[in-house]
Amino acid sequence: MSALLDVRGLVVEYPGAGGAVRALDGADLTVAEGETVGLVGESGSGKSTLGAAAGRLLSRAARVRAGSVSVAGESLLEMGSREIRRVRRERLGFVFQDPISHLDPTMRVGAQLRRAVAGRTKGGDIAAHLERVRLDDVRRIARAYPHELSGGMAQRVAIAMAMAARPRLLVADEPTAALDSQVREDVLDVVFGLAAEAGTGILWLSHDLPAVARRCDRVAVMYGGRVVEDGPAAEVLARPSHPYTAALARSAPGKAERGERLEPVPGRPPVLVGEPAGCAFAPRCPMADDRCAGERPVPVRIEGRDVLCHRAEETGAAVEIVPAVKR
Amino acid sequence: MRKAIRGLDRLSRAGLACLLVLVLLALVPLTGLAGDPDEIAGPRLQPPGPEFWMGTDNLGRAMLPRVLEGIGTTLLLSSAAVAVTAAVSTGFGVLAGYRGGAVNGLVMRLVEVLYAFPAIILAILVAAVMGPGRPAALAAIVLVTIPLMTRLVRGAAAGVAGRDYVTSAVISGARLPRVLGRHVLPNVAGTVAVQGTYALSVGITVEGGLSFLGLGVQPPQASLGSLIAEGTGYLVAAPWLVSGPGAVLVVAILSINVFGDGLRDRLEPRETRSLV
Amino acid sequence: MRLLLWWGGRALVSAATLLGVSILIFAAVRMMPGGFAETVLGPFATADQKAALAEQYGLDQPIPAQYWHWLSAVVTGDFGTSMISRTPVADELGARLPVTAELTLIAIAVALLAGVPLGVLTAVRARPGGGGAAGRLLSGLGVSVPEFVLAALTVFLFSRYALGLRAGGHVPFGEDPAGNLRSMILPALVLSIFALSATARTTRDAVLNVLVEPYVTAAVARGERPSSIVLHHVLRNAAAPVVTLTATIAAYLLGGALIVEYAFNLPGIGSFIVQAITRRDYAVVQAGVLLAAAVFIVMNMLVDLAVGLIDPRLGTEAGGK
Numbered sequence: 001m002s003a004l005l006d007v008r009g010l011v012v013e014y015p016g017a018g019g020a021v022r023a024l025d026g027a028d029l030t031v032a033e034g035e036t037v038g039l040v041g042e043s044g045s046g047k048s049t050l051g052a053a054a055g056r057l058l059s060r061a062a063r064v065r066a067g068s069v070s071v072a073g074e075s076l077l078e079m080g081s082r083e084i085r086r087v088r089r090e091r092l093g094f095v096f097q098d099p100i101s102h103l104d105p106t107m108r109v110g111a112q113l114r115r116a117v118a119g120r121t122k123g124g125d126i127a128a129h130l131e132r133v134r135l136d137d138v139r140r141i142a143r144a145y146p147h148e149l150s151g152g153m154a155q156r157v158a159i160a161m162a163m164a165a166r167p168r169l170l171v172a173d174e175p176t177a178a179l180d181s182q183v184r185e186d187v188l189d190v191v192f193g194l195a196a197e198a199g200t201g202i203l204w205l206s207h208d209l210p211a212v213a214r215r216c217d218r219v220a221v222m223y224g225g226r227v228v229e230d231g232p233a234a235e236v237l238a239r240p241s242h243p244y245t246a247a248l249a250r251s252a253p254g255k256a257e258r259g260e261r262l263e264p265v266p267g268r269p270p271v272l273v274g275e276p277a278g279c280a281f282a283p284r285c286p287m288a289d290d291r292c293a294g295e296r297p298v299p300v301r302i303e304g305r306d307v308l309c310h311r312a313e314e315t316g317a318a319v320e321i322v323p324a325v326k327r
Numbered sequence: 328m329r330k331a332i333r334g335l336d337r338l339s340r341a342g343l344a345c346l347l348v349l350v351l352l353a354l355v356p357l358t359g360l361a362g363d364p365d366e367i368a369g370p371r372l373q374p375p376g377p378e379f380w381m382g383t384d385n386l387g388r389a390m391l392p393r394v395l396e397g398i399g400t401t402l403l404l405s406s407a408a409v410a411v412t413a414a415v416s417t418g419f420g421v422l423a424g425y426r427g428g429a430v431n432g433l434v435m436r437l438v439e440v441l442y443a444f445p446a447i448i449l450a451i452l453v454a455a456v457m458g459p460g461r462p463a464a465l466a467a468i469v470l471v472t473i474p475l476m477t478r479l480v481r482g483a484a485a486g487v488a489g490r491d492y493v494t495s496a497v498i499s500g501a502r503l504p505r506v507l508g509r510h511v512l513p514n515v516a517g518t519v520a521v522q523g524t525y526a527l528s529v530g531i532t533v534e535g536g537l538s539f540l541g542l543g544v545q546p547p548q549a550s551l552g553s554l555i556a557e558g559t560g561y562l563v564a565a566p567w568l569v570s571g572p573g574a575v576l577v578v579a580i581l582s583i584n585v586f587g588d589g590l591r592d593r594l595e596p597r598e599t600r601s602l603v
Numbered sequence: 604m605r606l607l608l609w610w611g612g613r614a615l616v617s618a619a620t621l622l623g624v625s626i627l628i629f630a631a632v633r634m635m636p637g638g639f640a641e642t643v644l645g646p647f648a649t650a651d652q653k654a655a656l657a658e659q660y661g662l663d664q665p666i667p668a669q670y671w672h673w674l675s676a677v678v679t680g681d682f683g684t685s686m687i688s689r690t691p692v693a694d695e696l697g698a699r700l701p702v703t704a705e706l707t708l709i710a711i712a713v714a715l716l717a718g719v720p721l722g723v724l725t726a727v728r729a730r731p732g733g734g735g736a737a738g739r740l741l742s743g744l745g746v747s748v749p750e751f752v753l754a755a756l757t758v759f760l761f762s763r764y765a766l767g768l769r770a771g772g773h774v775p776f777g778e779d780p781a782g783n784l785r786s787m788i789l790p791a792l793v794l795s796i797f798a799l800s801a802t803a804r805t806t807r808d809a810v811l812n813v814l815v816e817p818y819v820t821a822a823v824a825r826g827e828r829p830s831s832i833v834l835h836h837v838l839r840n841a842a843a844p845v846v847t848l849t850a851t852i853a854a855y856l857l858g859g860a861l862i863v864e865y866a867f868n869l870p871g872i873g874s875f876i877v878q879a880i881t882r883r884d885y886a887v888v889q890a891g892v893l894l895a896a897a898v899f900i901v902m903n904m905l906v907d908l909a910v911g912l913i914d915p916r917l918g919t920e921a922g923g924k
Contacts, residue, residue, distance in 0.1 A: 057824055088826030102821040105916055106839045115835065116825055145915045161825070338736045439616075440623035443896045443903075445858035448876075452892050455880050456631050532749050536862055539751040540877050555751060559866070562759045569759070573752040581740075581747035588743065 003030035004169055004201050005054055010067030012049055012058065012225075022272035023049040025225035025280070026067065028299070028306075029203075031169060036192065036202040038212030038233055040248065041222030044269045047205045050222065051173050054203060055092050056084050072168060093162035093170040093200070095191070097177050099155035103146035109157055110142030116161035133160045133190050152183035159191055166198040173205045188215065209252040213237040221245045224270050224280025231305025241307040244281045279310065287311055339589020345582035349575070353399035356392060364392040365547055372565040382567040384557065393549045394572050400550040401579070404461060405530035408468035413523050415469070416476035421511055423477075424484025431485075434477070442474035446529065447536050454542035464534050464543040471533050472526035479522055483515040517594045524587035528580045535576055551576040606911055617904040624896045625677070629670050632889050682890035687882055692890045695875065702773065702871035706863065707856045709791035714798035714852060719845065721799075722806025727833060729811060745800025750859050753793045754866035761789060773869045790867040794859050798852045805848045809841035816840070843910045850906040854899035 007029040013020040024046045031037045041047050052058050053069050056076045069076045071091055076084060096102045104112055113126045130138040133156040146154055155175060162170060172191060176184040192215055195202050206212050212219055212233055219233040221242065229242040240246040247265040267284035270276070275296075279285070282292040291310050299306040300313065335343070355361045362368065366388065373383040381390035423434035444452070450467035457463040487493060493510050501509075531551075537543030538552030539559075546553060551572045558568030648656075664672075676683075682692035725738065774782040813819065814837065822832045861873030868874070872891060879887035 055824055057820065085826040085828065088824060090826075092824070092826075094821065094824035096817065096821065098817065101817040104818045104822075104836045104840065106914060107836070115827075147916050158821070336736075338739055436619065436623060439620045440627060443620055443624050443900050444892070445854040445895050445899060447858035447861055448892055448895045451861075451876065451880060451888070452628070452631055455885065455888050456634050528747070535749050536751060539862065540865060541881060552751075555755060559751075559755050559758075562755060563762055566759050569752075569755045573755065577744075577748050577752060580749070581743055584747050585739065585743045588739065 004033045004035070004072055005029070005031040005203065006068075006070045007050065007053065008068045010050070010053060010069060011065040012046075012053065013063045013065055014059075014061050015063075016273070019273045020063070022225050022274065023062070024053070024067075025272055025275065027222070027226055029220055029227055029230070031201045031203050033168065034199045034201050035218065036195070036204065036216045038216035038219040039203060039205045039222060040207065040209060040212055040219060042248070042265065042269045044271070045222040046225040047222050048173060049225075051171050051203060051205045054169070054171050055088055055094060057094070090165065091168045093165070093167035095155070095158050095162050095170065095172040095175045097174045099151055099158050099175075099178070100146050100149065102158055103154060105146055107145075108142065109144050109146060109149065113142070113157065113161055113164075117164045129160045129164055130157070132163075132194065133157070134186070135160075150183075151179050152187060155179065155187055156190060159187070159194070163194050163198065163200070167200055169201045169203065170195055171203045171205075174207065175204075177207065209237055209249060221248065224272060224276070226280065226308060227306075228281065228308040229305060231303075236305055241302055241305060241312055242281075242309050243285050243287050243311075247284075279308075335586075335589045335593055339586050339593075342582035342585035342589065345578060346586065349398055349579055349582075350402065352395055353402055356395050356399065361395050362389055362392040364388065364396040364549055372561065372568075374565070375567050375571075381571045382565065384568055385561055385565070390554075390568065390571055393554060394551075394575060397549040397551045397554045397572055398575060398579070400461075400544060400548060401531055401534055401552065401576070404465055404534055404544070404550065405468060405527055408465045408530050409472065409523055409526045411465075411469045412472040412476055412526055413519055416473055416480050416522075417512075417515065417519055420477045420480025421484045421507060421515060424481040424486075424515075425488045425507065425511055427485065427488070431481070435481070438474045438477050441470060442478075446471045446533060450533050450537050451540070451542065454537060459537075459542040459545060461544055461548075464537050467537060468530040468533050472529055476519070476522040476526060479518050480515050483518045484511055487511050487514040521587060521591045521594060524583055524590060528583040528587070531576065531580055531583070551579070610908055610911060613904055613907045617900050621897060621900050624900070625674060625893065626670070628889055628893050628896075629673055632885060635885050677893065682893075683886035685879075685887050686884050687879075692886050695887065696872055696890060696894065699870055699872045699875050701776070702869055703857075703860050703864070703873060705776070705787055706791050706794060706860050706869070706871060707853070709787065710795035710798060710856050710859075711849070711853060713792065713795040714802045715849070718799045718802025719806050722803040722808075722845075723810050723833065723838070723841075725803070726807040726810035726814065727829065729807075742800055742804055746797055746804070748796065750793055750797070750862045751866055753796060754790070754863055757789055757793050758866065786869075790863045790869060793867075794856060794863045797859065798856060801852060801855075802845065802848060806841065806845050809844040810837055813837050813841045839913060842913050846906055846909050846913065850899065850902040853902045854895070857895045857898060 007027055010024050010027045011022065012024040013022050015021075027046060027050055029037075029039070029050065039047050039050065049058065049062070053064075054071070056069065056079070058064070064077060071087055074083075074087060076087065079087070103109065110126055113129060117126060117129060126142060127138045130141060135141055135153060135156050141149065141153065141157070149157065159175070170191070175191065176187050179187060188211065191202070191204075194200070202216075204212070204216060214234075216233040218231065219229075219236050220227045221229040221236070221244065223244045229236060229240065229245045231241075236245060237249055240249055244265075251265050265284070270280050270283070272280065278291075278293045278295055279288070279297050282288040285292065289311075295310070297308045297310050299308050301307075302312055356364065367386055368389045369379060369383050369387050371383060371385055371387045373379050373387075375382040375390075379389050379391065381394060383389055384393070419434050419438075423431040441449070449471055450464075453467040453470060454463040457466060487510060490510075493506060496506050496510060534543055534550060535552030535555065538550050539556045541556060544550035544553045546557065554572035555569050555576070558565070558572065561568055680693050682696075684690065685692050685695050688695060725742075774786045776783040819832060819836060822836050827835075857873075860871060861876060863869070864871040864874035865877045872894075876888060876891040879885070879891070
């Protein structure tokens with residue numbers, strides 16, 4: 001069976017002052033029907049570009065240099081505008097980070113929801129849609145303008161709009177990053193609950209590694225515009241194979257024991273101009289050798305995960321958790 | 328400034344080049360090569376030809392030297408007025424924006440009152456009080472262009488006043504002139520430059536309008552506006568009397584506007600998005 | 604409630620501005636050559652007339668009291684007497700109002716009906732890095748050709764090739780509606796060119812700003828059609844700056860009408876004021892200027908009220924940008 005979302009070798013560049021900047025450098029990612037995949041990585045790793053590419057929502061300046069994106073077997077990049085709109089309406093749902101600014105400030109919430117619902121399915125009661133995302137007092141909310149809602153309420157409205165047509169894939173770009181920690185769990189419960197009920201696959205872009213480990217079937221770790229490790233979420237994050245995953249896991253709060261020091265990933269994520277000669281992580285990697293600097297790694301399959309590292313065979317599924325860190 | 332000009336696109340550079348050519352043309356009469364603008368040089372209402380490139384007017388004066396003199400009068404008058412506007416607006420705008428409070432309120436109310444007059448009507452009022460002539464045209468341009476520039480400079484200055492580096496400079500004991508000179512002025516310079524170019528084009532329009540109504544530059548002195556005003560009496564018999572100075576006037580305003588647009592786009596670039 | 608308070612505040616500011624304008628005009632008239640008596644009565648007034656005027660307006664009283672008298676007269680519609688026609692200025696202006704009103708209304712209708720769609724279209728089709736040179740040159744040309752040049756050009760062209768339209772002169776609407784339109788259409792078009800270009804440019808800017816808003820991205824992500832996104836999400840959000848501009852344009856048109864009426868020889872308020880200035884009929888100048896400023900201030904207030912209706916965030920904490 002072909003994957004629901006299938007991204008292959010995608011290369012995306014943005015024009016920059018000093019030459020084209022590579023946001024994606026041959027990214028590979030799949031999401032199967034009904035599967036929940038967490039996409040993690042530092043800011044600038046290419047997560048958002050990859051998430052946007054799943055709906056061909058790249059900004060106008062972006063240039064796709066190579067690769068393919070397909071949803072339910074249909075290739076998005078060659079599609080006409082009418083077809084891409086049909087795919088977005090029928091198969092895809094998007095939820096974004098800052099919920100209030102993603103709602104039209106001059107239109108009542110109920111009217112916006114009604115438009116979203118009407119465009120996708122036949123009629124439907126908007127109150128029912130609001131209740132499905134566990135909002136109380138739905139009549140008051142339907143009459144409100146976006147700026148009169150709290151972030152959590154607005155995000156539930158956005159989720160109701162995105163899930164109105166029971167899409168096959170929901171792309172959620174850090175939907176809870178702007179919310180309070182308490183509201184965050186509730187909203188995630190709503191997203192994952194609705195998706196499970198509708199059989200919707202989720203691509204969840206997140207910084208919250210513990211939550212990804214807890215809620216997702218799989219995790220894809222991005223670095224330098226490529227997916228560097230991809231496998232079962234809980235296992236990968238508990239026992240990383242890629243040195244970068246290990247560094248990222250060490251820097252995550254919440255997972256650490258009380259009193260244990262959080263180690264930031266040393267150095268800065270790269271800004272790629274053109275194709276790097278070797279592994280993009282090599283300059284920051286404690287295990288890097290000559291080969292890492294000069295030869296692009298290819299995915300290696302180890303213990304049910306794909307790892308993009310020359311030394312993956314040696315480390316197996318356990319990079320030593322605290323290797324000496326080069327400063 | 329040089330960097331800003333280097334980053335301009337081709338159209339804006341063309342605008343700037345056009346403007347420079349006009350300035351050079353305005354200097355030609357000083358060399359005496361173009362002939363005397365007031366001398367009766369040939370027959371009346373002679374169409375443009377090899378002898379008189381832009382024809383002659385109703386008194387038989389050659390239009391070419393008159394238009395050259397007109398360019399000089401118009402440009403000099405407008406740029407002098409804009410210089411006054413820039414100085415006054417920067418002073419009041421920075422004061423209001425940086426100081427805020429009652430000073431800000433007072434300056435903004437005054438500006439609001441001036442802003443309530445349509446440009447040409449304010450200019451007419453000035454001409455009525457001062458009597459027609461060049462001083463009235465100059466004062467009119469200043470009063471017409473002050474409100475917008477003061478507002479925008481005030482906005483820019485207020486934006487800078489709240490920044491951390493200004494606060495820290497004040498806390499570390501820098502005197503007011505130093506704070507204004509080192510931190511505030513450089514940050515409003517871009518606004519003044521962009522608005523200055525627009526004010527220049529407004530100034531040329533106002534001078535032209537006033538002179539067209541007979542309230543600006545008075546004959547025999549030529550300005551682009553007064554030449555057009557004189558020419559409209561002979562529109563059917565001698566259209567070149569209007570088309571010559573008219574074309575020059577439009578080119579002047581257009582090149583300034585295009586340059587201003589480019590400068591603005593350069594200083595505040597913007598994104599676009601596709602709906603597909 | 605919040606909206607009402609906000610509107611109230613705007614009305615107060617407008618009233619204060621109008622007061623400032625009246626002070627400025629009062630002062631200007633005092634500074635005019637000949638002084639107030641001549642301004643109102645003309646240079647040939649007798650001593651008796653002057654004495655009567657001094658009593659009527661209290662010219663022997665202190666300046667603030669004089670201002671007060673003048674202001675109360677103006678508020679009741681008494682702008683003094685035209686020295687040329689010896690009739691009240693208010694009547695003279697009233698008789699000429701229809702021409703100016705027709706001219707500016709046609710011009711503003713043309714500017715909005717053509718300028719807004721043009722601005723929306725060019726914004727939606729805009730490419731990164733600004734439009735093509737030709738488009739920018741054309742839009743620049745629209746705001747760069749002064750009315751008096753365009754008017755002269757039009758008068759010249761249409762006096763040679765009439766094309767069924769009249770350039771110059773006026774036919775009252777009551778006498779011959781079709782002839783009236785034929786005589787008004789050219790001046791109105793000339794008057795509208797700047798307003799049209801300014802509207803198109805402002806609309807384009809406003810729409811470009813809205814197009815990069817996140818809620819437009821969200822609508823694109825939902826697979827909405829571009830026409831539907833523009834209609835439902837872009838237009839209303841981009842409307843505020845355009846509506847605000849209408850007040851500025853209206854003011855601009857009042858000034859432009861003056862030049863166009865003069866150039867096309869139309870008997871409106873504008874050409875009347877120009878005439879009054881050259882004949883030193885200051886009572887007319889004073890009334891005309893005050894009227895124009897008042898129209899602009901009132902327009903601005905109305906526009907602010909309209910913007911309050913367009914954007915629900917105004918008047919609330921979220922409205923402060």
